[in-house]
Amino acid sequence: MGLxxxxxxxxxxxxxxxxxxxxxxxxxRVPLLAAAICDRQxxxxxxxxxxxxxxxxxxxxxxxxxxIVQLLYQRQRYHEADxxxxxxxxxxMPF
Numbered sequence: 001m002g003l004x005x006x007x008x009x010x011x012x013x014x015x016x017x018x019x020x021x022x023x024x025x026x027x028x029r030v031p032l033l034a035a036a037i038c039d040r041q042x043x044x045x046x047x048x049x050x051x052x053x054x055x056x057x058x059x060x061x062x063x064x065x066x067x068i069v070q071l072l073y074q075r076q077r078y079h080e081a082d083x084x085x086x087x088x089x090x091x092x093m094p095f
Contacts, residue, residue, distance in 0.1 A: 010037050028057030032064065044071050052084075060088065 017034045024030060035050030051068045065088065072081040 006041070010041060013037055026057060028054045028059040031057065032059045039067070039071075044074075047071065055084075055088075 014034055014037055017030055017037075020027070021030045021034075031050040032054035035047045035054060038044070038047035038050060048068065048071050051064060051071075054064060055068065065084070068084060069081045072078070072084070
């Protein structure tokens with residue numbers, strides 16, 4: 001999957017989200033939205049970073065966890081996917 005054309009509106013949204021993250025570092029929705037934008041742009045490594053930050057801030061819906069696992073599997077990073085799932089299970093964090 002290559003990079004899609006850069007949308008100036010999405011780039012502006014990312015910039016605003018980064019500013020929001022500085023102001024509200026404990027809000028999990030901020031990195032979650034940034035992850036969705038990067039994912040849509042084909043910037044999957046960056047999306048993974050944002051998704052993981054969102055999970056660490058409490059965003060643990062099945063859709064979020066599933067997308068992280070999908071991205072990791074696409075990159076044959078099976079050990080990381082397994083570690084994420086085991087960590088969530090160990091901490092009794094539902095997803």
